Amino acid sequence: MxxxxxxxxxxxxxxxxxxxxxxxxxxxxxxxxxxxxxxxxTGWVMSRRVTTEAGRKTxxxxxxRIRAWWFMAALFGLALFIGRIGTTxxxxxxxxxxxxEFITLTxxxxxxxxxxxxxxxxxxxxxxxxxxxxxxxxxxxxxxVYAFMxxxxxxxxxxxxxxxxxxxxxxxxGLMVCVYCVSHAPMLLSLDIPGYGGQNAKLLFxxxxxxxxSDVLQWIWGKSLGKHKIAPQVSPNKTxxxxxxxxxxxxxxxxxxxxxxxxxxxQAGAMALVVTLIGFGGGLVMSAIKRDRGVKxxxxxxxxxxxxxxxxxxxxxxxxxxFHLTRYWFTT
Amino acid sequence: MLRWTLVGLSRLVSGAxxxxxxxxxxxxxxxxxxxxxxxxxxxxxxxxLPSSLRPLTRPVAARDYWGATAPRRFLAERxxxxxxxxxxxxxxxxxxxxxxxxxxxHRHSLIIFPEGTRNSTPEPGTFKGGLYxxxxxxxxxxxxxxxxxxxxxxxxxxxxxxxxxxxxxxxxAPIRLDASxxxxxxxxxxxxxxxxxxxx
Numbered sequence: 001m002x003x004x005x006x007x008x009x010x011x012x013x014x015x016x017x018x019x020x021x022x023x024x025x026x027x028x029x030x031x032x033x034x035x036x037x038x039x040x041x042t043g044w045v046m047s048r049r050v051t052t053e054a055g056r057k058t059x060x061x062x063x064x065r066i067r068a069w070w071f072m073a074a075l076f077g078l079a080l081f082i083g084r085i086g087t088t089x090x091x092x093x094x095x096x097x098x099x100x101e102f103i104t105l106t107x108x109x110x111x112x113x114x115x116x117x118x119x120x121x122x123x124x125x126x127x128x129x130x131x132x133x134x135x136x137x138x139x140x141x142x143x144x145v146y147a148f149m150x151x152x153x154x155x156x157x158x159x160x161x162x163x164x165x166x167x168x169x170x171x172x173x174g175l176m177v178c179v180y181c182v183s184h185a186p187m188l189l190s191l192d193i194p195g196y197g198g199q200n201a202k203l204l205f206x207x208x209x210x211x212x213x214s215d216v217l218q219w220i221w222g223k224s225l226g227k228h229k230i231a232p233q234v235s236p237n238k239t240x241x242x243x244x245x246x247x248x249x250x251x252x253x254x255x256x257x258x259x260x261x262x263x264x265x266x267q268a269g270a271m272a273l274v275v276t277l278i279g280f281g282g283g284l285v286m287s288a289i290k291r292d293r294g295v296k297x298x299x300x301x302x303x304x305x306x307x308x309x310x311x312x313x314x315x316x317x318x319x320x321x322x323f324h325l326t327r328y329w330f331t332t
Numbered sequence: 333m334l335r336w337t338l339v340g341l342s343r344l345v346s347g348a349x350x351x352x353x354x355x356x357x358x359x360x361x362x363x364x365x366x367x368x369x370x371x372x373x374x375x376x377x378x379x380x381l382p383s384s385l386r387p388l389t390r391p392v393a394a395r396d397y398w399g400a401t402a403p404r405r406f407l408a409e410r411x412x413x414x415x416x417x418x419x420x421x422x423x424x425x426x427x428x429x430x431x432x433x434x435x436x437x438h439r440h441s442l443i444i445f446p447e448g449t450r451n452s453t454p455e456p457g458t459f460k461g462g463l464y465x466x467x468x469x470x471x472x473x474x475x476x477x478x479x480x481x482x483x484x485x486x487x488x489x490x491x492x493x494x495x496x497x498x499x500x501x502x503x504x505a506p507i508r509l510d511a512s513x514x515x516x517x518x519x520x521x522x523x524x525x526x527x528x529x530x531x532x
Contacts, residue, residue: 104482105499113491113493
């Protein structure tokens, strides 16, 4: 029943927010909502029809994904209306949840406790503060340079030398992926694109939509046609058929949605291609980390928790690249 | 009001929700026994119980810590309805086990940490005898093992600042004291029951 109830509740909260919008923003949201309604109904019907154990697993997995997309659609749909600061705060929250999953999965020692406190309660909020006040120069070096030096200093003061380099690297890595990379998504809203003033939220929405669609299309292509595995040790679900089909169809959709972006159709297609390729790489890397730690999903580390990291792994990698490409080619 | 805030805060910070793998929540009298790695254990385990069971479940806490300052005593006595006992009674007439039995009566369940003190590793240390004496006196009560996961990383021994990692509370199948079982054997078995929940 959860398959239908959660979407209905979220639909109830999104529709009033969409109603006053007009033009491209509204079309985007309506399109996404329509897609999700179809997906949810399909998932529900399939969950009633499925008979085999393997089939039940697949359908269950699909329904978990659909639920997660409802939340993401609600979140990033909201971004169209709550403005830059609101979106920055929401992204900060996502970073926090993702980092929490990442560090929970990563073994740390008591000697890291103080550093971790700084990571969660000082460095993460500070990064989003810098994004919020548009202090671009510091926002892009604070974590790679200053946190990079600060964390090992704090840990060294704690005096525990066992696996020191490994532990420090893990914490820094978590910060880079979950906080630094994700924070590039709200930074898109600060870009000054000629002829596109005040419309950047649509660009963010387009970006999230394309990376997420690419994920789901790769999954669908892989499930239906997949034969040749790309990296069986890392992720048995990733196949060449899924990869090519998913990337190609997401690129086509990205190009077809050019009207929501400052790009021409060809530029939008090229952007979508780059973003989905990097996103694929991100998913692969996160799978490798999960395999190494012996878990299938971040969501199963502690039962009953969302698995934020499972849904945003491709977005993490794609966000900085998309941000820099847009900034370099399309801003003054 | 304060109680709800604390429960909410505890669930938020530790992300801990109870996983009932060996039994279901039930108001019958039980003794929940868990590994002890953090000051948060009492709060988190108690908060993870369904709200209907919380008023019936009394954590057993060390008087030398929870009774030491006014705020702690307030939390222990007013919020958790804790049973404060002396870990090292100087008065030979004071018997912690008798106090616990009295606190249970025929209505309440208890939460105890049989190691008697916080451990700095996730693996529990040896269990003290209290659990054995309780089991011997009250064979009608279910003894439920509980594994507290990651709490030692959220708020380790010797630290004041919590780090918001995901914690877990896994509640296992009840065990019983066999009629012919020796104290040491029973305590080892109880400890193993807690440890066995680690990877479920």
